[in-house]
Amino acid sequence: MKINNIQSCHLGPEISPEQFIPEHFFLYLLKGSMKAFDGNKYYHMVPGDYCIARKNHLVRYTKYKVDNQFEKIIITFDEPFLRAFLERHPVQTHPSSTGDSFLFLPQNKLIKHYIQSLEPYYTGDSHIDEAFADIKREELLTIILKTDPDMADIFFNFANPAKIDLTTFMNHNFRFNISLERFAFLTGRSLSSFKRDFQKTFGTNPGSWLKKKRLEEAYFQINRQNRKPSEVYLEVGFEDLSHFSFVFKKEFGRAPSEVMPQMRQT
Numbered sequence: 001m002k003i004n005n006i007q008s009c010h011l012g013p014e015i016s017p018e019q020f021i022p023e024h025f026f027l028y029l030l031k032g033s034m035k036a037f038d039g040n041k042y043y044h045m046v047p048g049d050y051c052i053a054r055k056n057h058l059v060r061y062t063k064y065k066v067d068n069q070f071e072k073i074i075i076t077f078d079e080p081f082l083r084a085f086l087e088r089h090p091v092q093t094h095p096s097s098t099g100d101s102f103l104f105l106p107q108n109k110l111i112k113h114y115i116q117s118l119e120p121y122y123t124g125d126s127h128i129d130e131a132f133a134d135i136k137r138e139e140l141l142t143i144i145l146k147t148d149p150d151m152a153d154i155f156f157n158f159a160n161p162a163k164i165d166l167t168t169f170m171n172h173n174f175r176f177n178i179s180l181e182r183f184a185f186l187t188g189r190s191l192s193s194f195k196r197d198f199q200k201t202f203g204t205n206p207g208s209w210l211k212k213k214r215l216e217e218a219y220f221q222i223n224r225q226n227r228k229p230s231e232v233y234l235e236v237g238f239e240d241l242s243h244f245s246f247v248f249k250k251e252f253g254r255a256p257s258e259v260m261p262q263m264r265q266t
Helices: 079-088 109-117 130-147 149-155 166-173 180-186 191-202 206-223 241-252 261-265
Strands: 009-011 024-031 033-037 042-045 050-053 060-064 071-077 102-104
Touching: 071 079, 071 130, 079 130, 109 130, 130 149, 166 180, 166 191, 180 191, 180 206, 191 206, 206 241
Parallel strands: 009 071
Antiparallel strands: 024 050, 024 071, 033 042, 033 060, 050 102
């Protein structure tokens, strides 16, 4: 499919840079490729692929440019928009059993034609003309629901996450660099009850546990998998390489580079 003038654009609120998906969004990849990991499963996208990224999920993205280009279309289906749509178009919904963070939609000529139809509304500043934003969002949502009616169970579930087991969730998701408030929300708890339950479950506070767990994972990847510290620190939840190196040495008595296998052999 040829798209001449559409580049990266958005309909609706911008996507949060945090590794937490605050609203459902439709993602269409135009150029480059992308890999994502949600703590349980890896996802891979190439040009022409499209999917729904699900609200209240944790995902780490890795983007790869091709010919120095990475372009995508992101269309957000935020809760106010979805509630307004549901009032106009009532549907019956049921609990969804799928846990995937990315739901890939079957190839559909209506969606491909829809992507082409965005071009006349594209303003050139990475956004669709605001006057047409909700109209184009409603058009896309109608196409998706016509193609896969079960998607209504995903889009129109407005409930907050239910209370879940802390041990399983935290061991799967400790690498994600999100706030304690986010962790509390995703486990179905207030921040105070999260901290209280965490202390009972792990015998320490969340901040101390997360730092130790992330450092242990970093040590394993550097020492056993021979990965460079610069490749690891972001993946295990640290934001700054120098800070990571400082706390790593404080925890283990050696700098990250000093625990690499080749360093032990020299």
